[in-house]
Amino acid sequence: MTEDAPGAEIAHGVAERLRASGPWEVYAERSRRFELHFTGKEVELVHGPVTLHGYGIRVFRNQGGQTATGFQSSTDLSDEGIRAALGDAERVSRYSEFPAQKVELPANGPPARGGPKVVDPALWARPRDTVESYFSALTASFDHHRNVAPSFGSIRVTLTDTSVANSAGLRASYPQTTAELEVGVKASGGPEGAPPGEYWVTETSRRLDLPGLADSVDRWCRYAQDVRRAVAPPSGDFAVVLPASVLAGILPQTLGFKLSGVARLRKMAPTLGQRIGSETVTIRDDGRYDWSPFAGPCDDEGTPQRARTLVASGVVEEMLYDTLYGAAFDTRSTASAFRAVVGGSSNWKRFTSPPGPGASTLVVGPGDGGTEAEVIEAAGDGIWVQQLGWANPSALTSSFGGEIRIGYRIRNGKLAEPIRGGVVGGSVVAPPGSPSMLSSVETVGGSVELAEGVASPAMLVRPLTVAGGAA
Amino acid sequence: MSDLSGHEGELEKALARLAARAPYTELLAQRVHGEEATLDSHETTVTPQPRLQGAIFRIWDGRRWVEAASSAFDAPSLSEVVESLAGDAARSPAHGPRPGQAATTRREWLTHPRKSMESMGPEELVSLARTARGWARSVDGVHEARVRVSWSDEERLYLNSGGARCYQRTPRTHFVVVPMATEGGRVEFDFLSHGGRGGAELLDDLTEESVVATARSSKELLAAKAPPSGVMPVILDPGVSGTFAHESFGHGTEADQFLRDRSYLKPLLGQMVGPDFLSIVDDGSIPDAWGSIYCDDEGHPGQRTTLVERGRFVGALHDAETAAAYHTAPTGNTRRSDFLSRAFVRMTNTYVEPGDRTLDELVAEARDGVLLERATSGIEDPLGGQMQLKVKKGHRIENGRLTDLVSTMALSGRVLDFMNSVRGVAKASDLRMEPGYCGKGHSDYIPVGSGGAYLLSRAVVGPA
Numbered sequence: 001m002t003e004d005a006p007g008a009e010i011a012h013g014v015a016e017r018l019r020a021s022g023p024w025e026v027y028a029e030r031s032r033r034f035e036l037h038f039t040g041k042e043v044e045l046v047h048g049p050v051t052l053h054g055y056g057i058r059v060f061r062n063q064g065g066q067t068a069t070g071f072q073s074s075t076d077l078s079d080e081g082i083r084a085a086l087g088d089a090e091r092v093s094r095y096s097e098f099p100a101q102k103v104e105l106p107a108n109g110p111p112a113r114g115g116p117k118v119v120d121p122a123l124w125a126r127p128r129d130t131v132e133s134y135f136s137a138l139t140a141s142f143d144h145h146r147n148v149a150p151s152f153g154s155i156r157v158t159l160t161d162t163s164v165a166n167s168a169g170l171r172a173s174y175p176q177t178t179a180e181l182e183v184g185v186k187a188s189g190g191p192e193g194a195p196p197g198e199y200w201v202t203e204t205s206r207r208l209d210l211p212g213l214a215d216s217v218d219r220w221c222r223y224a225q226d227v228r229r230a231v232a233p234p235s236g237d238f239a240v241v242l243p244a245s246v247l248a249g250i251l252p253q254t255l256g257f258k259l260s261g262v263a264r265l266r267k268m269a270p271t272l273g274q275r276i277g278s279e280t281v282t283i284r285d286d287g288r289y290d291w292s293p294f295a296g297p298c299d300d301e302g303t304p305q306r307a308r309t310l311v312a313s314g315v316v317e318e319m320l321y322d323t324l325y326g327a328a329f330d331t332r333s334t335a336s337a338f339r340a341v342v343g344g345s346s347n348w349k350r351f352t353s354p355p356g357p358g359a360s361t362l363v364v365g366p367g368d369g370g371t372e373a374e375v376i377e378a379a380g381d382g383i384w385v386q387q388l389g390w391a392n393p394s395a396l397t398s399s400f401g402g403e404i405r406i407g408y409r410i411r412n413g414k415l416a417e418p419i420r421g422g423v424v425g426g427s428v429v430a431p432p433g434s435p436s437m438l439s440s441v442e443t444v445g446g447s448v449e450l451a452e453g454v455a456s457p458a459m460l461v462r463p464l465t466v467a468g469g470a471a
Numbered sequence: 472m473s474d475l476s477g478h479e480g481e482l483e484k485a486l487a488r489l490a491a492r493a494p495y496t497e498l499l500a501q502r503v504h505g506e507e508a509t510l511d512s513h514e515t516t517v518t519p520q521p522r523l524q525g526a527i528f529r530i531w532d533g534r535r536w537v538e539a540a541s542s543a544f545d546a547p548s549l550s551e552v553v554e555s556l557a558g559d560a561a562r563s564p565a566h567g568p569r570p571g572q573a574a575t576t577r578r579e580w581l582t583h584p585r586k587s588m589e590s591m592g593p594e595e596l597v598s599l600a601r602t603a604r605g606w607a608r609s610v611d612g613v614h615e616a617r618v619r620v621s622w623s624d625e626e627r628l629y630l631n632s633g634g635a636r637c638y639q640r641t642p643r644t645h646f647v648v649v650p651m652a653t654e655g656g657r658v659e660f661d662f663l664s665h666g667g668r669g670g671a672e673l674l675d676d677l678t679e680e681s682v683v684a685t686a687r688s689s690k691e692l693l694a695a696k697a698p699p700s701g702v703m704p705v706i707l708d709p710g711v712s713g714t715f716a717h718e719s720f721g722h723g724t725e726a727d728q729f730l731r732d733r734s735y736l737k738p739l740l741g742q743m744v745g746p747d748f749l750s751i752v753d754d755g756s757i758p759d760a761w762g763s764i765y766c767d768d769e770g771h772p773g774q775r776t777t778l779v780e781r782g783r784f785v786g787a788l789h790d791a792e793t794a795a796a797y798h799t800a801p802t803g804n805t806r807r808s809d810f811l812s813r814a815f816v817r818m819t820n821t822y823v824e825p826g827d828r829t830l831d832e833l834v835a836e837a838r839d840g841v842l843l844e845r846a847t848s849g850i851e852d853p854l855g856g857q858m859q860l861k862v863k864k865g866h867r868i869e870n871g872r873l874t875d876l877v878s879t880m881a882l883s884g885r886v887l888d889f890m891n892s893v894r895g896v897a898k899a900s901d902l903r904m905e906p907g908y909c910g911k912g913h914s915d916y917i918p919v920g921s922g923g924a925y926l927l928s929r930a931v932v933g934p935a
Binding site: 033035037039040043044045046047048049050051052053054069070071072073074075076081084085088091092094095096097098099151152180182184186195196197198200202227232235265266267268270349352354389390392394396397399400401402403404405420421422423424425426430431432434465466467468469 | 535885
């Protein structure tokens with residue numbers, strides 16, 4: 001698929017040398033990583049380039065009417081290394097069980113052109129220069145802010161050639177870039193004598209957004225200043241507005257599980273046609289969403305990406321399957337195979353994990369709530385949550401909640417004083433008849449913002465429980 | 472894959488070549504192997520650890536640290552790293568000395584588990600997991616249980632141009648059982664988790680009694696009430712106490728945050744920050760604990776560091792650079808997630824030292840509040856001094872007695888307010904250490920232990 005990434009197709013090379021019988025799949029990455037860590041406005045560490053070339057082999061075996069799988073990953077590209085990895089995968093497959101009769105691997109990859117935008121051209125061509133330029137621009141953007149400066153941070157970029165091959169004849173490959181930004185934005189000093197405040201920025205994207213940087217820094221500085229004068233939130237049930245940046249920490253982990261074949265197999269999923277949200281809630285899972293860190297021309301099994309309507313006007317319409325879980329229900333993959341590295345950076349070392357079904361980019365359909373100001377006006381008396389400490393949602397129960405790191409009280413339909421501390425939480429999905437976040441969505445705004453794995457307008461939920469008050 | 476000793480010659484040569492062209496050079500090589508079995512009633516998988524090994528080289532170029540890594544040990548791959556870093560050193564306009572002293576430790580540490588996990592093989596791993604699943608499902612109302620049994624055997628070799636050579640071999644074993652109870656479309660679960668440095672002897676805690684008790688708790692959670700909401704007396708169970716220690720005076724005393732001027736604790740060193748019966752410790756030298764290390768990734772042995780002693784903030788966690796800046800010694804807390812990741816000041820095993828109270832006394836003193844049990848996560852706020860702790864369950868405290876079971880909660884509050892509100896810590900008989908993983912920010916995860924005994928304080932809690 002890509003002509004400008006010579007030698008990209010590790011998976012294709014491994015596939016040619018693989019002496020395996022039966023269905024198999026090779027997923028590979030050729031990655032370069034570069035990081036710049038800073039304290040204040042000074043570079044503290046230059047990390048990289050770190051190169052990592054690796055692949056994962058998965059085999060599928062029919063055992064007693066079930067499908068057994070075995071997986072091993074390696075960085076050893078020699079014939080001996082490939083044999084050893086395949087040997088491991090074959091060996092462990094003997095102990096595997098999965099209730100599928102026959103797995104049908106994709107034979108055709110995505111078309112060579114027309115995929116979603118997942119490569120930052122400048123980053124791909126000149127990673128170190130681009131990161132250093134971005135760092136200079138980042139620090140310069142703070143120059144006109146009195147009493148606010150970066151305390152620390154890092155810019156981590158990963159350039160990856162991903163390739164997939166399988167025994168059905170699939171040969172797919174594509175390049176992708178990922179940029180992770182972390183900045184501690186610290187407000188201090190000033191005449192008011194308040195303690196310092198920090199807004200902690202952590203963002204993952206496909207590109208370093210230089211044109212939008214100055215506006216972002218202005219916003220971060222405002223939040224850091226507001227932290228200093230924030231008060232504890234009140235306690236009680238409130239209208240709560242959640243922007244995309246907060247929903248990104250809640251929806252993928254809960255809906256991505258509840259509406260997947262994994263949950264359906266274990267009888268933990270709602271049924272198709274079941275109402276799980278209010279009529280204002282429509283959610284698609286779009287694997288082709290431009291610049292999303294989870295987008296690509298194909299999923300991690302090589303199935304061409306597409307969009308799936310998961311929830312239409314509050315009702316479950318479609319679910320997420322990879323090839324294995326699709327086979328368990330005699331249905332095809334929905335191009336929802338993802339390899340996740342738990343507790344690590346995205347798009348780095350993903351070849352070390354076998355795939356499973358999950359959400360790509362959850363796109364909440366714009367509603368008739370209008371602008372953010374109009375959503376706030378609709379809330380009347382409530383709370384805008386700008387950042388949670390860690391929502392840490394539970395996939396199994398779909399409960400979520402965390403400390404408000406910075407938010408705003410809404411009074412008389414307008415944003416009022418900043419708030420900080422206390423706990424806000426709830427349950428994303430609940431059994432019929434029980435209250436949940438999605439069933440309590442009153443209004444969805446009109447303009448969509450992309451934040452990591454969620455593209456959404458601001459969402460007004462009424463009510464969510466807030467535990468506040470000074471400790 | 473051969474073990475690291477088979478590559479030490481090439482690594483030493485590469486280090487020597489780089490040392491001739493940079494003011495200071497060090498490397499960390501890593502290799503891990505192991506296996507994990509995961510199953511529930513629908514799916515069984517055995518997954519070997521990735522065949523992944525490599526080395527990261529770090530130089531001081533006269534003004535800043537620069538590092539590069541290779542996932543291969545052959546001469547051409549190592550040469551590529553050496554040339555890349557030598558180029559950085561040559562381009563550097565400054566020639567200052569590295570901050571802090573280089574370690575000179577030369578030592579090897581090997582762990583000899585009483586029972587090897589490797590000799591168990593996948594069949595025995597799966598058999599053990601199936602047995603545990605059976606115990607869980609024997610409880611009426613528990614239809615599903617997910618069990619994972621895993622082990623790893625990690626080698627780390629550290630060399631520097633000052634002559635240090637540290638080799639450590641660390642086996643770790645861990646299991647987790649998650650019995651799930653369902654009713655009317657609702658799912659609830661509790662979990663049992665145990666792990667440490669060592670081998671199959673750590674699986675002795677995977678007993679029918681412990682699994683059945685956890686499964687019963689899962690079922691009971693279906694009938695749990697909503698947690699209370701607001702400011703109230705709180706008792707933390709030993710695991711939650713450990714998470715409190717970790718998120719408060721663990722992250723808050725990582726001295727790289729001092730250099731960044733990003734710790735609210737920095738100006739408080741030497742001052743009273745809590746009652747005189749409260750002490751918090753980080754200890755990487757506990758023999759079998761999950762977060763223990765023989766030696767950190769700068770060549771300094773793991774050690775015990777008292778952070779809060781009888782209410783006074785007395786110590787911080789240091790690497791060589793921060794130790795030099797604060798005129799003290801490194802504390803053996805420099806850790807890399809793996810050979811592909813940078814080194815930071817990190818915790819090992821962080822805990823609240825036991826006190827002299829009983830749980831019954833603490834409950835009576837709390838009178839009306841909530842007991843928080845089964846820590847699931849926490850997050851720090853190094854500059855703002857807040858913390859967030861989340862738990863799977865708890866019990867109401869009413870009129871000085873434990874009453875209703877309540878479900879998932881989060882605790883929020885200012886660390887210093889929480890510390891100053893601590894009214895008692897339970898005895899050593901309640902001390903427990905739990906395995907976990909810690910990120911620096913949202914990445915660079917490493918194994919850490921945390922623990923303590925029951926602790927009574929006051930905070931905001933709410934449903935989460």
